Every structure is written in structure tokens, then in C-alpha cells.
Amino acid sequence: MRNIILACSVAIGCSTVEGDELLFPEPQPEYNRKDWRHWIDEDKDCQDTRQEVLIAESTTPVTFTDDKRCRVESGTWEDAYTGKTFTSPLSLDVDHVVALRDAFDSGGANWDAARRKLYANDLSAPGSLRAVQMGANRSKGSRGPDEWLPVNEEFRCQYIGEFMAIKRRWELSLGAGEQAVLDYMLKICEDGGVPPLPQR
Numbered sequence: 001m002r003n004i005i006l007a008c009s010v011a012i013g014c015s016t017v018e019g020d021e022l023l024f025p026e027p028q029p030e031y032n033r034k035d036w037r038h039w040i041d042e043d044k045d046c047q048d049t050r051q052e053v054l055i056a057e058s059t060t061p062v063t064f065t066d067d068k069r070c071r072v073e074s075g076t077w078e079d080a081y082t083g084k085t086f087t088s089p090l091s092l093d094v095d096h097v098v099a100l101r102d103a104f105d106s107g108g109a110n111w112d113a114a115r116r117k118l119y120a121n122d123l124s125a126p127g128s129l130r131a132v133q134m135g136a137n138r139s140k141g142s143r144g145p146d147e148w149l150p151v152n153e154e155f156r157c158q159y160i161g162e163f164m165a166i167k168r169r170w171e172l173s174l175g176a177g178e179q180a181v182l183d184y185m186l187k188i189c190e191d192g193g194v195p196p197l198p199q200r
């Protein structure tokens, strides 16, 4: 389909600037968090994806709110983003390391509902989902490492590597500017340094 530029005015309506075929642009899909269904209980053991991550990442055996063992009540979580230790899941978010909106913007806009659900509940690779301090997750929002890095310096290089691995695994793109910043950061990591916090 040719790209046709529409020229519109109140007086004469719309006409094509080039050619005689009047086409309207394809509507672009908009991001809606509800399109990325989570948390699901894929294996139907009553523990949804959030609970599965909490159980997997606790460094001590978790306790549950009741005998059904569906919801975690306590455990020990070393939050990689802040370096702090937490014992209550009420302090924690389970973060999509490559945010749902980022995934949408970098290829996921073309995914169907099943693939979005799979992505939003991805337990197949460590590092896709991570239990972190709620405040750290919310300060991050949908930003990538070119705009946000964890305050915990010891985790920064691993974080960048894991972020890029998720992008590769799901065939999500990096913007040209983003790629350049991440390459620069990874060079610092290879040289044994710590990438500084992005100034944005």
C-alpha cells in the first residue's frame, strides 16, 4: 500500500496530496496494560505467577497465608535493585524487567493476546520477572537501562545484561540511541567499572 498524505481542512474536507486514491492511515494499536493478562496460574496449582516468583526468589522457605498454600505470607528477599532485604511480600512488586509498555513499543504491538500473556507471565528464564522493592519498581516505570538503572551498583551490569537477553529472547528491538547507550554501559562493565545512573 502506498503511503498517501492526507491534506484536510474544514472548508474542503480531505484530499490526497499525491495521486487520486483516497486512503486513510491504518489505525495504530495503543498500549493497554489490560491486554497483557497477568498474573495467571499457568500450572493451576493455585499459585499465580507473582506467587511463583516470590517462592522462587526467597532465600528462606516461605510461609503461606493458609493451608491451601496459594498466597505467600513471608519469606526473605534480597532486592537486587536496592540491595535491601525484605521479609514481607507486601513490600514487593514483581517487576517485568523489560516493562510491558517497553515490550509493546519494541515489537509486542504486533503480538496476539496469547503471546502477550506468555510474556507477561514468563517464568521460563530467570531474570524476566524479579521481586523488588515496590518503590524501586514504580520509580523505574517503563524505562529501559538508558533511562533508569538500579541504585544498587553491584547489580547494574547484571541488570543490563539480563535486560538485553530478554530483548533478544523475545525478538524485541532496541532504539538506535538506546543501543548506543547500552553498548557504552556494557563497555564500562567489561572494563570492571560501574555504569553511572542515567541523568534523566
Ligand SMILES: [Ca+2]
Binding pocket: 040, 041, 042, 043, 044, 045, 046, 047, 048, 049, 052
Ligand atoms: Ca502456579
